[in-house]
Amino acid sequence: MHIGIFTNCDIDVGKHKAETLKKAFTERGISAEILSVETHTPEFFYAVNQSFDVLVALGGDGTLLNLVSLTAGTEVPILGVNIGRLGFLTEIEYAAFSEKTVSEIVEGNFTTESRMLLEVAANGEKYEALNECVVSKGSDTRPAKFQVKVNGKFLDKFISDAYLVATPTGSTGYSLSAGGPIVSPDVSAMVLNPICAHSLHARPVVVSDSSEVEISGSAASGFVQLVLDGRSIVFLQNGTDVVIKKSTKSAKFIKLTDQGFFDKLIEKLNVWGVTKVDEHHKG
Template sequence: MILISTVGIFINIKKDEAIKMAEKLIDYLKKNEIDYLVESRSADCLNEKEKKANFKELREKVDFVALFGGDGTLLRAARHFAGSDIPLLGINIGSLGFMTVIEVEAVEKAIDLILKNEFEIENRMMITAEVYRDNCEVYNGFGLNDVVINRGANFNLIGVELFINNQFVSSFKGDGLIVSTPTGSTAYSLSAGGPIIHPGLEVLVITPISPHNLYIRPLVIGGNDEVLADLEVAGSNMKISIDGRCGFDLRNGDQVKIKKAPHDVTLVKFPERNFYRILREKMRIGMI
């Protein structure tokens, strides 16, 4: 059981609807005498300076976090709350909202259920990537959805030599490579032809982007396996990005190591909003 005494609030400040809904939640919390803290930039936008808190303070003081935005807002928050065991509730004000499963009209009901402890939590595995150049680490990062290596504006295809647990698997040329978590399997990986994976599983999905070899197909591997990609490309603009964040420039000969991150992120889940219902409603799976 999670006792809720302080609620954290984090919004996409670029969305007017997110601001309006956060203001309604704050009024609701005040009316019910429930304490709350607001992420710093969100607090400035909401004129809640007395309740302003940075991510470190939020991790230390709140019992769950309400996020107002789209899936991108949840992805940003996941990096800050990974490993904290603080449940995140995503309220969808985006276009798709596959991970932010609560719609705006159901916010108060969802908060009521959380305060009554009538909810479940689920841990989602995260992913990490390291870039090595001349045997020295030059970049590292982690995220919830995926690691993407792409050729950017380069006209030349990327050559990839793929290893799993230091065992050679295959080599191919193409536009790049996606390694995703189960959560990220319904994002870019799916668009590139990868499979949909239940988020409760601990696996990684390797999906080549437009490979120039007909025999190269997406591959599902164990959650504790390590992926190594040796890269070869003529020209520049090759990049690596994590969860769509601004990429790091890659060079010919770089090695990228990708594996499960050491920390999970915790999401609020309601039994009636199960994975297969969300697939049906959001992705139109099984519908004509």
């Protein structure tokens, strides 16, 4: 068995904790390798990952999303270990990683859960996203104009900061912040959501995951920005069609606990963004 431990090695805490995880595997006679998600190309990861049996994403949700984008299509299961802030997408906290965790991985005593990916096509290039695709006005201070079609049929036009298409996994991310619904990950759907629309009628729309969504945008700068899972991908000339549909690829995550989706919602999102009051501020 060969384990890949992916983290941001530019951060000391990530590098140190990755070395600790590597030691835990090697002491069991298991080969383990540390690679930084920040310093390698997608082509490198796709080639290397064919040799891994399990990938460990050590970081927060950003690290896991980055790893998924680099490894889409490899079908190697990913275990998310959180050392970040929220870690909503990760399976366990770093403090909970133990000899039992190593044994479960080595002995294959875990289940896997597949999550839908989006395929995003623009200017002859194709990309994958786990959470969401956003077509944005970019740094322009004025809102942009967006036209949206579903399966070739006109949906609406919007004057807004951006337009977003999210997977069920991504429904608890940016889309949620923009007033979108929470969609259970076992629902076959996509969320279409205008961001800060200058309209009284603009609302999120939920469509089947068999749908094909087409977005074209026009900003005062002459370009709109394509953003996938929080990463800026490319600037597109006004009027460029961005086509989004369900990818034939998927992300496979390791589950070690019986914690359900709604349990995690209560645990993670109920306290996210709440600031604790310092002692000297009380009273």
